[in-house]
Amino acid sequence: MKKQNRSAFRKKDIDAIYQLIQHKFYRLPLYQSLVTAGFPSPAEDEIDDTLDLNELLIKHPAATFFLKVSGSSMINAGIHDGDILIVDRSIEPAHGKIVIAALNGELTVKRLHLEKNRVQLVAENSAYPPIEVREGMDLHIWGVVTSVIHTV
Amino acid sequence: MKKYYILVDCNNFYASCERLFCPRLEKRAIVVLSNNDGCVVARSQEAKQLGIKMGEPYFKIKDLCERLKIVVCSSNYQLYGDLSQRVMRILIGIAEEIQIYSIDEAFLTFPDQMPLKEIFGHCIEVRRLIKKWVGIPVSIGIAPTKTLAKAAGAMAKKNPQGVFCIASRAVHETVLKDFPVGDVWGIGSRFQNRLHALGIRTAWDFQKQDPSAVRKSMGVVGERMLWELRGRSCLPLEKAQPKKSICCSRSFGNVITELDDLAEALSTYVNTACIKVREQHCCAQAICVFAEAIIDSQTGLRQHDSKTASLLAPTNDTSQIITAAKSCLAAIFQKEKRYKKCGIILLDLLPEANVMPDLFLQPLSSKRKRLAEVYDHLNARFGKRTLFYGAMGVNPHWKMRSEQGSGHYTTSWDGLAVAKA
Numbered sequence: 001m002k003k004q005n006r007s008a009f010r011k012k013d014i015d016a017i018y019q020l021i022q023h024k025f026y027r028l029p030l031y032q033s034l035v036t037a038g039f040p041s042p043a044e045d046e047i048d049d050t051l052d053l054n055e056l057l058i059k060h061p062a063a064t065f066f067l068k069v070s071g072s073s074m075i076n077a078g079i080h081d082g083d084i085l086i087v088d089r090s091i092e093p094a095h096g097k098i099v100i101a102a103l104n105g106e107l108t109v110k111r112l113h114l115e116k117n118r119v120q121l122v123a124e125n126s127a128y129p130p131i132e133v134r135e136g137m138d139l140h141i142w143g144v145v146t147s148v149i150h151t152v
Numbered sequence: 153m154k155k156y157y158i159l160v161d162c163n164n165f166y167a168s169c170e171r172l173f174c175p176r177l178e179k180r181a182i183v184v185l186s187n188n189d190g191c192v193v194a195r196s197q198e199a200k201q202l203g204i205k206m207g208e209p210y211f212k213i214k215d216l217c218e219r220l221k222i223v224v225c226s227s228n229y230q231l232y233g234d235l236s237q238r239v240m241r242i243l244i245g246i247a248e249e250i251q252i253y254s255i256d257e258a259f260l261t262f263p264d265q266m267p268l269k270e271i272f273g274h275c276i277e278v279r280r281l282i283k284k285w286v287g288i289p290v291s292i293g294i295a296p297t298k299t300l301a302k303a304a305g306a307m308a309k310k311n312p313q314g315v316f317c318i319a320s321r322a323v324h325e326t327v328l329k330d331f332p333v334g335d336v337w338g339i340g341s342r343f344q345n346r347l348h349a350l351g352i353r354t355a356w357d358f359q360k361q362d363p364s365a366v367r368k369s370m371g372v373v374g375e376r377m378l379w380e381l382r383g384r385s386c387l388p389l390e391k392a393q394p395k396k397s398i399c400c401s402r403s404f405g406n407v408i409t410e411l412d413d414l415a416e417a418l419s420t421y422v423n424t425a426c427i428k429v430r431e432q433h434c435c436a437q438a439i440c441v442f443a444e445a446i447i448d449s450q451t452g453l454r455q456h457d458s459k460t461a462s463l464l465a466p467t468n469d470t471s472q473i474i475t476a477a478k479s480c481l482a483a484i485f486q487k488e489k490r491y492k493k494c495g496i497i498l499l500d501l502l503p504e505a506n507v508m509p510d511l512f513l514q515p516l517s518s519k520r521k522r523l524a525e526v527y528d529h530l531n532a533r534f535g536k537r538t539l540f541y542g543a544m545g546v547n548p549h550w551k552m553r554s555e556q557g558s559g560h561y562t563t564s565w566d567g568l569a570v571a572k573a
Contacts, residue, residue, distance in 0.1 A: 063285035105176025
């Protein structure tokens with residue numbers, strides 16, 4: 001059983017390496033043009049940028065962490081079991097944001113509801129009732145979820 | 153305008169790192185063990201209060217930890233290194249100059265014209281920012297010298313604000329009169345005992361001494377400490393300098409008796425050292441291989457053997473250095489010895505650009521250089537041992553013990569912390 005696991009892991013690694021090599025060789029420039037003899041393309045000088053997902057998804061590298069989702073209470077927000085969350089701790093938690101909360105010693109992802117004198121952690125799945133946050137409860141907001149990486 | 157030094161020090165750093173992804177460890181006593189779960193290298197405040205000492209061998213406190221429900225963690229340097237980098241990155245962003253002093257400490261300065269009040273305000277904000285962004289609590293000491301900033305940092309740890317400033321005469325005197333001389337930065341136990349014998353107990357007593365007399369008995373280092381304590385700066389921020397030598401060694405999880413196993417372990421450390429030397433674009437001109445065998449397990453007595461060899465030409469090529477290291481190892485290896493540790497030191501490092509090609513030797517081909525680049529790149533990206541040299545062994549059983557390690561939450565896709573949904 002163990003052996004099987006290991007070889008499965010290796011296969012995954014090898015695939016990942018192939019992907020990297022491909023990535024290295026076929027990095028997509030923002031503009032691409034075929035050079036034809038005699039007529040240099042006017043876009044030629046513009047090929048200096050490639051798209052970097054980090055730039056799009058991570059605004060504060062020092063404050064950004066990745067977490068893995070376990071469970072289906074946030075399914076209606078598009079957060080599935082096994083997805084990877086991008087969490088930015090520099091963002092202030094506010095009403096309506098999806099947050100990571102440290103609740104009773106565990107990290108949990110829920111939508112934060114702040115109303116007059118009332119704090120709730122709300123699931124996005126009718127099977128899970130909202131969690132009412134009361135005084136003296138062991139809770140703090142760990143970070144704010146900015147994106148979810150979902151493999152389709 | 154006076155110049156101020158600011159010391160930023162992470163509180164109980166390793167324990168704080170362990171807590172970040174495990175909120176259930178909040179307010180619990182935590183100890184972190186050294187490599188191979190040997191002895192205590194870090195403690196949370198709660199563990200300190202329970203009387204756990206730094207450096208204590210784990211087997212001695214194992215029962216106590218179980219009884220008092222102290223959380224025991226193997227060290228997780230990937231995690232600590234990553235969080236340290238995040239803290240330092242924030243500091244680099246706000247400081248005028250910075251000296252990263254250790255994994256959890258940095259000295260910095262702000263622009264000269266900045267008034268003390270503004271510096272203090274900045275420090276409060278920086279402390280809040282690091283706690284919020286990275287999740288690590290820090291304390292900050294501000295003073296006209298680095299030595300005093302260290303003392304201020306120690307005061308800050310006891311201060312709920314987390315920031316402490318030694319600037320006014322009155323504060324300077326009050327703090328130093330209460331500050332044990334042995335806790336002054338740079339005064340080790342050796343100086344402490346000598347000073348105690350002379351009746352010098354506090355930092356205040358020490359700085360009152362005659363500088364030239366201190367110079368005679370403690371050398372220029374001692375005299376500098378004295379001036380620094382008086383408030384005259386003698387120790388500027390130091391720029392990071394490339395290392396002159398690189399060492400990599402570890403203790404084994406179990407005793408090794410076979411040369412082949414020892415060679416596998418050594419090759420693994422050579423590999424690590426070579427990656428480091430390539431990172432700083434240097435070549436080694438010589439190597440030193442050493443091994444430690446247990447002579448007497450009761451007293452812990454060990455035999456230490458080493459061999460130094462110069463390399464034919466300066467190199468940072470892993471396979472060349474593995475070959476050289478293995479022949480050194482063969483020279484010092486003794487049958488029936490019980491080896492517990494080995495390692496390599498790359499010596500006389502030379503910047504790659506300064507390497508003179510040898511007329512009679514084949515220069516490192518560009519193919520081999522390219523190989524090293526790809527090797528380093530893949531291992532950095534996909535984790536250690538994505539590619540590795542056969543000499544490092546396929547299934548090393550001499551590997552370090554790390555029985556209660558936390559995940560590589562920030563450095564491996566397989567190690568991410570879980571958020572319950």
